[in-house]
């Protein structure tokens with residue numbers, strides 16, 4: 001299958017990173033995508049910039065240079081938090097496409113109407129073109145059709161407002177509201193952005209025609225909006241409504257298909273981590289696909305690797321979001337807050353250390369371009385297992401300790417301090 005043709009649907013960060021990774025492995029890739037039709041500003045962390053660089057997306061990286069200090073008004077506190085980088089999503093997505101073209105990836109502009117990935121392996125576009133391939137990557141973000149067995153958080157909607165003001169210093173801020181929260185940003189060229197996130201079931205939203213007035217009235221209620229945008233705070237805005245419910249797709253991979261990015265796990269925008277998550281799932285995808293195509297004997301292992309990684313990542317981020325919502329005590333009783341402080345469950349983000357529960361198991365890992373099963377150390381907090389600690393394989397160390405050997409017999413002098421620290425964190429006396 002070295003000459004397998006791979007079809008990717010969706011040219012957002014996930015589809016783009018997957019395409020470039022597959023190209024590096026020598027695959028012929030065709031990417032088909034519609035272009036984003038609405039304007040949006042998003043904030044990303046340094047980790048995303050590192051991910052873009054690592055993924056070969058230099059043009060997109062160059063779009064994320066506007067650094068802004070984030071002001072946070074939450075639970076009655078006012079904090080100036082970490083720096084975030086502001087991106088204009090339409091320009092960012094254009095830069096992704098330029099990166100793909102530069103890498104020699106075939107890019108087709110078109111809207112997918114129907115996917116028949118049975119024996120036919122066909123994708124039909126709105127203009128009746130039909131595309132075929134050997135492997136399908138579903139990267140159409142939140143617009144990807146959902147599969148069975150999915151997990152959904154409380155239904156959530158975000159209203160995106162964009163308007164023009166005079167140029168100024170870039171800034172961003174987030175504030176809690178009685179029935180949701182708002183994120184706002186000002187770009188250096190004076191574009192102003194305000195995005196309010198509400199409970200889709202309980203918010204009493206007007207029809208489309210009156211949405212802009214509704215948003216303008218809500219902006220008037222906020223002293224933070226007035227402080228950030230000054231006289232321009234209430235200028236008429238272009239408004240767009242989007243679903244922002246957290247969703248984990250059911251089955252994430254098959255023998256000849258894989259889901260990546262928001263199509264496999266869409267996180268709550270409160271985390272500000274959507275693009276990071278998309279890149280994370282897409283950076284592992286090429287190796288999973290390579291295994292599915294070239295080592296069909298390991299197909300089940302490769303699918304398990306992708307599925308368990310995605311599920312674990314999603315739940316960890318959902319619990320981080322839950323705890324952040326729970327920090328908001330002033331608003332705790334409202335419907336929006338009550339639902340989100342209890343979802344997805346009551347389990348802690350990190351399981352407490354317990355040396356007695358530490359075991360050595362066989363689990364899938366990535367090695368030399370393939371998914372492979374090796375011995376790893378499974379702990380209560382790392383159910384998928386830890387293989388290496390800075391290059392030191394941990395399974396032989398844990399086996400040796402459990403058989404009564406001393407650490408000095410198992411690990412060389414200079415590495416002992418690091419391994420001892422890790423063991424202590426796992427509850428080893």
Ligand SMILES: Cc1cc2nc3c(=O)[nH]c(=O)nc-3n(C[C@H](O)[C@H](O)[C@H](O)COP(=O)(O)OP(=O)(O)OC[C@H]3O[C@@H](n4cnc5c(N)ncnc54)[C@H](O)[C@@H]3O)c2cc1C
Pocket residue numbers: 009010011012013014015032033034035036037041042043044093110111112113139140141142143144158195242243244260261262263267269272273274275276278
């Ligand atoms: C309200 C809101 C605010 C957010 N704010 C942030 C933030 O501040 N920071 C952050 O990191 N993340 C944020 N996110 C999340 C971020 O937008 C996504 O996680 C990220 O864009 C997902 O990347 P992706 O490649 O999986 O999908 P997308 O970026 O959605 O890309 C999917 C691509 O598929 C195309 N497509 C869709 N349907 C079809 C079709 N039928 N045919 C052909 N093409 C199609 C689309 O046009 C698009 O180009 C936010 C999300 C929401 C909802």
